Amino acid sequence: MKNLIRKGVLDMPGIKLSTRDTFDDSYRKFKRQCDRNLIVTEARARQHYETATEARKKEKIATRKKILKKLYMLRRYEARL
Numbered sequence: 001m002k003n004l005i006r007k008g009v010l011d012m013p014g015i016k017l018s019t020r021d022t023f024d025d026s027y028r029k030f031k032r033q034c035d036r037n038l039i040v041t042e043a044r045a046r047q048h049y050e051t052a053t054e055a056r057k058k059e060k061i062a063t064r065k066k067i068l069k070k071l072y073m074l075r076r077y078e079a080r081l
Helices: 002-007 023-036 039-045 052-080
Strands: none
Touching: 023 039
């Protein structure tokens, strides 16, 4: 974990506030920063241990979905021609 922090992989969100920023504005900026860094997504993924088999299975499903989506978009594009 410490090695990841040193390498800059785990980048903590932080915002710089000006005197004019309200709480709502600053909170919105912070939430946007968290979304960009995928902090909530990563935290949910790390809640439970995932075996290597499960990870490969999820990756295989995701790859299949991407291929099917590209195929769908290609067919949709060809239908216009």
